């Protein structure tokens with residue numbers, strides 16, 4: 001398991017061009033999605049929502065303003081768009097109150113206590129309520145944990161992938177409203193990711209800093 005995980009980390013790379021003829025099986029793609037769904041998040045609030053696009057025209061629609069994603073989307077088997085919740089992630093939202101009750105199955109007294117901690121965290125510790133962006137950026141950070149897991153999961157089942165931030169966010173959010181019927185009053189666009197099989201599979205040289213340059217032990 002250790003060996004397989006490390007091998008997946010070593011062989012995964014940002015694939016630039018996918019083979020449009022090759023599709024990831026439902027079983028493998030569900031495995032990838034499961035690792036996103038099961039990812040950890042701050043306070044366990046899972047602020048993410050994923051759109052999975054297989055339709056060719058829709059892949060082109062979503063990457064109309066994406067310089068870093070258009071070519072990846074064209075041949076991708078599955079194209080993921082990650083959204084994060086905005087106002088719903090405030091400590092006093094009805095959404096979170098329901099989430100703690102219905103998803104986390106917490107009793108009322110624990111919900112009250114957790115909400116109090118979360119309020120302090122948002123207001124004082126991380127100062128997330130200074131403007132809308134601080135809160136949505138924090139929500140986005142959680143969604144990136146799911147991204148990392150899904151990319152590695154892809155490599156484990158032999159699928160290639162590419163994470164994508166190369167897009168005009170404002171213009172793409174307009175596309176999400178107009179062509180995907182997403183309420184962008186509630187959601188923020190975090191990132192996209194292409195999954196599929198490389199058109200020209202080749203061994204990629206991993207370049208990373210040395211462990212001693214990245215880590216300081218005490």
Ligand SMILES: Cc1cc2nc3c(=O)[nH]c(=O)nc-3n(C[C@H](O)[C@H](O)[C@H](O)COP(=O)(O)O)c2cc1C
Pocket residue numbers: 012013014015016067068069162163164165166167191206
């Ligand atoms: C959040 C994020 C956004 C990225 N955006 C793009 C992108 O828009 N287009 C692209 O081709 N690669 C993109 N990449 C891929 C990186 O350039 C790549 O992961 C990095 O150079 C390391 O190379 P490797 O993943 O092949 O090991 C992105 C990576 C991350 C993590």
